[in-house]
Amino acid sequence: MSYALLFSGQGTQHPAMLPWLADDAIVRGMCVRLGVGDWRRALADPEWAERNSNAQMLLTSLALAAWGQLAPMVPPPAAVAGYSVGELAAFSAAGVIDPGAAVALAPQRAEAMDRCAAHAPGGLLAVSGLPEQRLEQLRTEAGLELAIRNGNASMVLGGPVAALDEAERMALAAGAQCTRLRVNVASHTPWMREAAESFFQTLAKVPFSAPRVVLFSNTGDRMRDANSARTALTAQIAQTVRWDECMENIMARQVRCVLEVGPGQALARMWNQRYPTVPARACDDFRSAAAIAAWLNSHSDR
Known part of the structure; x- marks a missing residue:
C-alpha cells in the first residue's frame, strides 16, 4: 500500500467532526487543558470554536488522537504533510516531534500569533x-x-x-x-513576523528528530533533518503556505490514495480536483477507524 496523510488546517472544525474518535488519553488531556468537559459541546459555541488558542489546541490534539487510533491498523504512509497548523500534527506523525510536545506547542503558537493580532487585527x-x-x-x-x-x-x-x-x-x-475563514489572525503573512520569531525561541527548547517517513512542509520543501524541520515550522507562520507545491511533491511519490486527517473534507476535495485519478477521502467521511483502514487497504493491490 502506498498512501499519503494530509493533516487539516484551522477553520473547518465542527461538533460532529471525527464521529468515530474514541475518548483516549490525548482527548481527555486536551479537555483538561481547554477547561471543557465535552469538546463537541464546546465546539457548538461559534465564539469558542473560532478562538485561536482553542482551535489550534483542539485540532492538533484531535488529529494526533485520530492518527494514533488508526496507525496500528495500517502500514506507515509514503508521505505526510500538514496544512497550516496541521503541520504540528504532521511533523509529529512523521516522527519529528513527540505527540505530547506537539500538543503543548499548539497553544504557544496560538498565543504568539494572538499577541501580533492584538495590535494588528x-x-x-x-x-x-x-x-x-x-x-x-x-x-x-x-x-x-x-x-x-x-x-x-x-x-x-x-x-x-x-x-x-x-x-x-x-x-x-x-x-x-x-x-x-474562521480565524482572527493574518496567518502566513508578514503581519505575523513577530509571532514567528517568538515561536522560533520556543522551538529551540524542544527536541527534534529527523523524519522517519517522507515529510513535506508548507514551504514546499522536503524535510530531511531536525534543523530544517524546526526552521520550517517557524517560517510558515509568517510566510506563504505553498500547498500547491506540497500536493505536487506528494503526487510525485506515486501514492495510490490520500487520506485527510482532521475536520471536513477541504484538503481531500482540493486533491480530487487536482488529481482525479488518485482518490482522496477524509476521516470525517467514515464512521469507524476500521472502515478507514479498510478503504486504505482496498487500494493496496491496485
Whole structure:
C-alpha cells in the first residue's frame, strides 16, 4: 500500500467532526487543558470554536488522537504533510516531534500569533474563480498578502480586517467565490513576523528528530533533518503556505490514495480536483477507524 496523510488546517472544525474518535488519553488531556468537559459541546459555541488558542489546541490534539487510533491498523504512509497548523500534527506523525510536545506547542503558537493580532487585527479570505493575474491584481489593490497558495485560480489572502472587507467586495463584484475563514489572525503573512520569531525561541527548547517517513512542509520543501524541520515550522507562520507545491511533491511519490486527517473534507476535495485519478477521502467521511483502514487497504493491490 502506498498512501499519503494530509493533516487539516484551522477553520473547518465542527461538533460532529471525527464521529468515530474514541475518548483516549490525548482527548481527555486536551479537555483538561481547554477547561471543557465535552469538546463537541464546546465546539457548538461559534465564539469558542473560532478562538485561536482553542482551535489550534483542539485540532492538533484531535488529529494526533485520530492518527494514533488508526496507525496500528495500517502500514506507515509514503508521505505526510500538514496544512497550516496541521503541520504540528504532521511533523509529529512523521516522527519529528513527540505527540505530547506537539500538543503543548499548539497553544504557544496560538498565543504568539494572538499577541501580533492584538495590535494588528486581521484575518484570512479565500478567493477562487478568477484568473491568477486578476487575483494578484486584486490582492495588490486591496493591500493584502498571499497567505496560502492552493492553485492557479485559488488562493487565500491575509491582512487587516478593513482590507479584507475591500478585497471581498471587489472579488464578488468580479464574479469570484469568497469565503471568510474562521480565524482572527493574518496567518502566513508578514503581519505575523513577530509571532514567528517568538515561536522560533520556543522551538529551540524542544527536541527534534529527523523524519522517519517522507515529510513535506508548507514551504514546499522536503524535510530531511531536525534543523530544517524546526526552521520550517517557524517560517510558515509568517510566510506563504505553498500547498500547491506540497500536493505536487506528494503526487510525485506515486501514492495510490490520500487520506485527510482532521475536520471536513477541504484538503481531500482540493486533491480530487487536482488529481482525479488518485482518490482522496477524509476521516470525517467514515464512521469507524476500521472502515478507514479498510478503504486504505482496498487500494493496496491496485
